[in-house]
Amino acid sequence: MKFHNANTRLFVPDQAPDPLGRITHLGIGAHQDDLEFMAFHGILACFRSVEKWFGGVTCTDGAGSSRTGDYADFTDEQMQQVRIQEQEAAAVVGNYGAMVQLGYPSSTVKSPSDPSLKDDLLQILSATRPDIVYTHNPADKHDTHIGVFAATIQALREMPQADRPKAVYGCEVWRGLDWMQDNEKVVHNVAAHENLAAALNGVFDSQIAGGKRYDLATLGRRRANATYFESHAVDDCESVAFAMDLTPLVTDPSLDIVDYVLGFIHRFEADVRNKLTKRLE
Ligand SMILES: [Zn+2]
Known part of the structure; x- marks a missing residue:
């Protein structure tokens, strides 16, 4: 497999000889830490499984990451190394089947005319032929997340029909999906192994150390999703x-x-409009 960037890293925690062929659940995220925040459902489904394996793809190189506290004096190069190591540590903790870091600058991911990310993703998708793909949701507010979403869909559309995954999910990071109609939400129960979720989120110290508690925010969002999902139902799950x-x-x-x-x-808009107008008319 020949990737576009020479700095692409394939990390296989258990050093299996054919790591990509066994992948059943594939997460494709923009930055180091996005997979753990948005694709924990897939990580959980594969954790300690014999026949199911989670594969992670991180598209960007970690350059331009915010740095404060202990990391304030790190150069861009040092920061990229820290973020790569954090992502690979998460792959060990989460028992991933493979972790690919494609090393793209954000500018390439955001480019509408550069096909290299889509081409790399198509290679990975062809080698893994996963059952389920997790990526960013298309209503996310981060332009680099939108770039990864777009390249992922474009690559999936180029696969032979028979090889395409059974399910493709757009997941929550820089915007939740609570605004969607309840009957349109895909509800992923992620209550199991909350300790594992905390460990995976906590690995990314370089982004949390500055005071942005992504680890707590991600677990808090899952708790809020579960509690506010159906107003009349008793919670039968504590994390969604x-x-x-x-x-x-x-x-x-x-x-x-x-x-x-x-x-x-539009369906969200119609729901808000209906609820308001029927009371105000
Ligand atoms: Zn991100």
Whole structure:
């Protein structure tokens, strides 16, 4: 396999000879830490499983990461190394089948005309042929996350129909999906092994040390999702991650991506409008 960037890293915690062929659940995230925050459902499904393996793909190189506290004096190069090591530590803790770090600058991920990320992802998808893919949701507010979402869908659409995954999920990081209609939410129960979630989130010390408690915020969002999901139901799960179902975009490449995503927003708008107008009229 020949990747676009010479600095691409393939890390295999158990050093298995064919690490990509066994992957069943593939997470594709922009930055080091995104997978642990958004694809914990897949990590959990594969944890200590014999036949299921989680594979992680981190697209960017960690350059330009914020740095404070103990990391304030780190150069860009040093910071990139720290973030790579943190991601590989998470792969060990989470018992991943493989961890690929593609090393792209954000500018390439955000570029509408540069196909190299899409081409790399297509290679990984062809080698893994996962059942389930987790990536960023298309209503996220981070442009680099949107870039990864777009490249992922474009790569999936180029796979032979028979090799495409059964399910593709857009997940929560820089925007939750609580605004979606309850009947349209994909509800991922992530209550098991909360200690593992805490360990995985906590590995990313370089981003948390400055005071941004992503680890607590991520667990808090999952708790809030579970509690506020159905107002009349007793919680039967204490931790939920929401996802947008992106599978139709992959099974039917003729679907317009923007129209598909805006459809969720239009139904949200209609729900707010209906509830308000029926009381105010
Ligand atoms: Zn990110």
